Amino acid sequence: MQSAVFLFFGIHLVYAGKHSLQYFFTATSGLPNFPKFVSVGLVDGQPFTYYDSNIRREIPRQEWMAKSEGEEYWDRETQTSNRAEQRFMNSIEVAKYRFNQTGGVHTFQEMYGCEWDDQTGETNAFRLEGYDGDDFLSEDLKEMRYISPVLQGFPTAQKWNNDKALIDNDKNYFSTECIEWLQKYLQYGKNSLQKTVSPQVSLLQKDPSSPVTCHATGFYPSGVTITWMKNGQDHHEDVELGELLPNEDGTFQRTSTLRVTPDEWKNNEFSCVVEHRGETIRGILPDNSSDSFPIGIIVGVVVALILLIVSGVVGFVLYRRKKGFKPVPQNQSDDGSNRS
Template identity: 40%
Template sequence: MRKLLLLLFFCPVSSPVKHTLKFFFTGSTGISDFPQFVGAAEVDHMQLASCDSNKKIKPKQDWVKKIIRSDRQQLDWYKEECFVIQPNFFKATIDHLMKRFNQSGGVHILQRMSGCEWDDETNEVNGFMQFGYDGEDFIAFDVQNLAWIAMKPQGVTTKLRWDADKAGIRHYENYLTQICPEWLKKYLDYGRSSLLRTDLPSVSLLQKTSSSPVSCHATGFYPNSAVMFWRKDGEELYEDVNHGENLPNHDGSFQMSVDLNISSVPPEDWGGYECVFQLSGKKNKIFTRLDKDPIRTNSEGLSYTTNPATVVIAVVVVAVVVAVVGFIF
């Protein structure tokens, strides 16, 4: 039996990486048995902590607990933001928007994503803040020009009112360009064993049936920034190729796949095709040659995964993060 050709090039090099710290806040009305306000924080797609209007802060990583114990300022900030400032702000804003849109009742949701991105090589910092209302983009903060941008006509009134609040604009500028990057660097330092690690994946060829596309599936890699593609005779393919999503695993690693339609590829030409995986900014590559023998199929009684222990999609990622990211992306 021919074996799957798997070549690893171990030539590690240092490369610039952009790290992000994001805060997700969601206020709602009309939803029974659900907190009116919930929040979550994440660094590089790893959830740090969550909180809600029931006055509970839940660290998700051991090193986050260490930060909270050693830095009273951060604990006080989270308590004030999660239990006082943001719940009151979100409730007042939802009430205001419901009146403006002539909404007398029902379920309404206001969401905010804010944070910063830091390039560890150039030291460049980019802050961002965006609001969504009832599942649609509503208004965003332009950090460069220190002004709000209405993302739909109904947001113009809010833009004019918030633009006039000069103290609020200065506060957001300081928060996004000074406080956020400082905290991001602190988190990276405390959590470097998990946040700054590099894990290469296991790669498998999967196929549902003999006539289905062949899926090149990589799982267990970290960080989540990676590229994977099919190529023929050294040239990347764009036709008959379908790229899947980059999805989280339950253990904090990630998985992704890229499908190749082989309906028009005769078996004797398979040897010229290979799947390439590479973590962004790294030189390490994994080449997986298209070969019939190693392909795993449903007909073999196998699930459409490589390793059930690591491939299971992390559906237990906090629901608030999923809901918030939905309206933005």
């Protein structure tokens, strides 16, 4: 049986000066215990609005958002999500037809939004769609045209590229409206969005022959670096960095796994180094001369506030379980994806 493929929210790494507004849409077919349509809005990686096909109402996910907008706003956003739900459910049926599919589990997804650097004034925007975890359509916002990497997406790309009203609407939204709303939301939630929360760092190992995972969680903003050291020197071999993932409380988590043999552990000292907002936290495995390691969690210790996180910008990344990300467009004009 085909399994559902969902995107992991590609949370943008938030550094000083860099801000983002993102919307994620997921429509599903063949999952009886899951909402058929879900919409989530995020500011700087923090969920602030939510809608699904069960509640059929746009609701705030942050207290600062609930206090800042009244019923008119939520009624308007609910109507937009109602229309998007209908469009996306139609998109799944169109996609199934184009790919010659009938039953099974399928997903149709979209991500769009914008970025703004409050120090340089630089802006950026993005819109991506996919079906069953594979890329289906994207919008080149410099050339203002839709592009599809698969034959099944060509009819939609051609139809939308010939829709002058749609293209003009996209141009206005991504160049102006999206940035204006992002700035407004940043003002609404400035006390929360400007906070800094240090990570909690743990080392986890099942048994002496198992990999060791360095787990950093509960930190905000999302910019974090996890590295390994061997006998005091940087170590990059046999290291796998996990995805940046959101926690329910608006903070983030990330892991890095190191694979070495028990003999290497016994003869060397390995440590995990987590850097976040100028704070360095080091986790060290105890007594590497022992033939066994404790199973479970070894909590890292704050060493010193010495290193500053590089104020670079990592490009917006969409993490996907398969090679692609999102959904498939439909044979209708875009009548309501763009949000406030």
